[in-house]
Amino acid sequence: MRVLAIETSCDDTGAAVILDGRKILSNIVSSQVPIHRKYGGVVPELASRKHIESIVPIVAEALDTAKVTLKEIDGIAVTQGPGLVGSLLVGLSFAKSIAFARGLPFIGVNHIEAHLSAIFLGEKPPRFPFIGLVVSGGHTSLFRMDGFGKYRRLGQTRDDAAGEAFDKVAKLLGLGYPGGPIIDELSKTGNPKAVRFPRPVLSKNSLDFSFSGLKTAVVNYVKAYPEPPGGYPEDLIKDIVSSFQEAAVEVLVKKTVQAAQCQGLKRIVLSGGVAANQRLRQKIREESFEQKLKVYLPSPSFCTDNAAMVGVVGYEYLKRGIRSPYSLNAFSNLPL
Numbered sequence: 001m002r003v004l005a006i007e008t009s010c011d012d013t014g015a016a017v018i019l020d021g022r023k024i025l026s027n028i029v030s031s032q033v034p035i036h037r038k039y040g041g042v043v044p045e046l047a048s049r050k051h052i053e054s055i056v057p058i059v060a061e062a063l064d065t066a067k068v069t070l071k072e073i074d075g076i077a078v079t080q081g082p083g084l085v086g087s088l089l090v091g092l093s094f095a096k097s098i099a100f101a102r103g104l105p106f107i108g109v110n111h112i113e114a115h116l117s118a119i120f121l122g123e124k125p126p127r128f129p130f131i132g133l134v135v136s137g138g139h140t141s142l143f144r145m146d147g148f149g150k151y152r153r154l155g156q157t158r159d160d161a162a163g164e165a166f167d168k169v170a171k172l173l174g175l176g177y178p179g180g181p182i183i184d185e186l187s188k189t190g191n192p193k194a195v196r197f198p199r200p201v202l203s204k205n206s207l208d209f210s211f212s213g214l215k216t217a218v219v220n221y222v223k224a225y226p227e228p229p230g231g232y233p234e235d236l237i238k239d240i241v242s243s244f245q246e247a248a249v250e251v252l253v254k255k256t257v258q259a260a261q262c263q264g265l266k267r268i269v270l271s272g273g274v275a276a277n278q279r280l281r282q283k284i285r286e287e288s289f290e291q292k293l294k295v296y297l298p299s300p301s302f303c304t305d306n307a308a309m310v311g312v313v314g315y316e317y318l319k320r321g322i323r324s325p326y327s328l329n330a331f332s333n334l335p336l
């Protein structure tokens, strides 16, 4: 089955053609970073307008690259939420229109479920059940996954998402947007032990996260050093971001491993934009090795937003005969 998948939940316009839920025939992502960069974050109104401009050429490019026409597509999958509602509506309305015009089966997909399923695009996907960590700009949650559609949330952030904390710290230090990849790069030559920022673990047994205290600790640390006329010395910046990253990564790894141990599961899957972070990938590998757990990491381009992962989930539902109605709406807070 060939599924045309569409993703417009935030600031990336994505379209992909996926064969049997696993093989990528095309996967096109058009990033809006240059538009939002000067504002230091995503401006929802600008994002939805840009999706309107991009959706037709991006879907056409996905079909061309896959060397198929709409006649050879068997179903349409599209992100229904969570995300920015104006952005979601562009992809959803477009997907519904194609499905209706061509009489194709159509399914709305949860964006978090799509992130958790990106791992099935890799060479050796995991067997169920496993622990899934979604760690992105909008979400930081731990799930027990027993199959497609069979999820139990074990914990989530009580305030900021991890990616949001990366982005806010980078903004505070004037490093640019999006902050995650910039901090990832700068941290490589910084000292992660330079500043002992707090590791918010909440209570001992809790699998919830909290990143706003860590972010505030960075703000307070920086405020204690009035900015010199030429800006903060580069080495100081590198030490601060590296120490911040180390604290965030340590908490993410600790709780993910704890979740596996509590549930008696041996497999861990990471997903979402922050799962592209090199220190997080290294640390979860090391810790999993020590704890005799097996960790599965999607390649970095499948961690950040893309339509291929939407195609994986869409296929799983469409092949079971599950369809969405044409009245389907977009929801900014769609739960999983």
Ligand code: KG4
Binding pocket: 010, 135, 136, 137, 138, 139, 162, 163, 164, 166, 167, 178, 179, 180, 181, 184, 272, 273, 274, 275, 276, 277, 278, 303, 304, 305
């Ligand atoms: O999954 P995603 O593309 O969109 C959401 O669903 O939110 O994630 C975007 C988030 C941003 O906060 C970005 O700064 C962060 O993922 N991110 C990273 C890295 N690459 C992207 N954070 C840390 N290290 C990275 N290498």
Ligand code: ZN
Binding pocket: 111, 115, 136, 272, 273, 304, 305
């Ligand atoms: Zn995402």
